[in-house]
Amino acid sequence: MKTKRLSSPSPVTLLGGGDLGEGDLALALGLAPLCIAADGGAEPALEAGIDLAAVIGDMDSVRPEALARVPPDRIHRIAEQDSTDFDKALRSVAAPLVIAAGFTGLRMDHQLSVLNTMVRRADRACLLLGALEIxxxxxxxxxxxxxxxxxxxxxxxxxxxxxxxxxxxxxxxxxxxxxxxxxxxxxxxxxxxxxxxxxxxxxLLPRDLIAPVARSLLELPAHARWPAREEPRRGPPRS
Incomplete structure (x- = not known):
């Protein structure tokens, strides 16, 4: 499915609805101040008073009253159910680096799906923030x-x-x-x-290396990154 691409010349923080540890938001936003939420990730962002540049997903995990606080032109609804909200967001954002927070903890199947998507979208530089590791x-x-x-x-x-x-x-x-x-x-x-x-x-590396690793990924020229893969045939729908 062709998706509208959101472009940023600087790193982007992508928030999910998973576990957000103490200091995760500040750490991610310190490296990537522009914030985008994947569906339910909009709620912790709004609670923290963050001005969201966009919310991307099928909108089945965010409460309508929370979504009403986001300007309509910043809501990017992707209704198909063949991919996760993390995949919908990552494939929709063109940025030199994505810092993903709120995608670990809670459900193990969601964490495995996030790692799978990162490999599938290996042409997108994405740094996943966990409680102890990146x-x-x-x-x-x-x-x-x-x-x-x-x-x-x-x-x-x-x-x-x-x-x-x-x-x-x-x-x-x-x-x-x-x-x-x-x-x-x-x-x-x-x-x-x-x-x-x-x-x-x-x-996987220790969490306290996130800043220098982010710099190393940002310094990679385009020819030193993986090319985009041909889109595979969709699998069974996911909830």
Whole structure:
């Protein structure tokens, strides 16, 4: 389905209706002041007095009285039920970086769906904020501002190979795949460089690295990012 694209030259905070920890909003907005909500994410934003640039989704998770507080021209209703509100929002926003908050905690199926969408939309730079970690799809190559002893977890959502420098357990020569080999709890020996042969690898790092990792993702030129994938055939409807 063709969706109206919302463009921003600067990073965007995308809010969901999941768990928002103390300080999550301030941390995300400090890095990406323009705020967009995915459906039910409008409610915590409005409660915090945030001026929403847009609300995107099928609008089945936000109360009508809350939605009435958003100017009509900022409401982007996408009625189809073949994708989640996170997917609807991520595919509708063109920005150099999206900081996604409020998409972890609560329902596990929603968290898995968010990670799946991040890989599916690997051409969109998206940094997922969790309670203890941040997560993002590894681009073709990225230098990470890690410190000695930092946990670096690599979790594949499709078969993928790559190389690393600065990890205690290098990944070169390893075949990663869901249900086979994963890279949980590797450790940094200092700054780390990761190179991937294709999209599909989720990298998880300590939460306090969000600002320097965001800068590293923003500095990637267009040719150093994954290209957009051809839209796959829709699966069964999701609630």
């Amino acid at each position: 997560a993002f799809v590894c681009p073709p190559a990225l230098d990470l501002p890690t410190r000695v002893g930092d946990v670096v977890s690599l979790f594949p959502l499709q078969p993928v190979t790559g190389r690393s420098a600065g990890l205690e357990w290098p990944i070169e020569g390893l075949d990663f795949a869901p249900g086979y080999r994963v890279g949980t709890s590797n450790r940094a020996l200092g700054p780390v460089r990761i190179e991937m042969d294709g999209p599909g690898m989720i990298c």
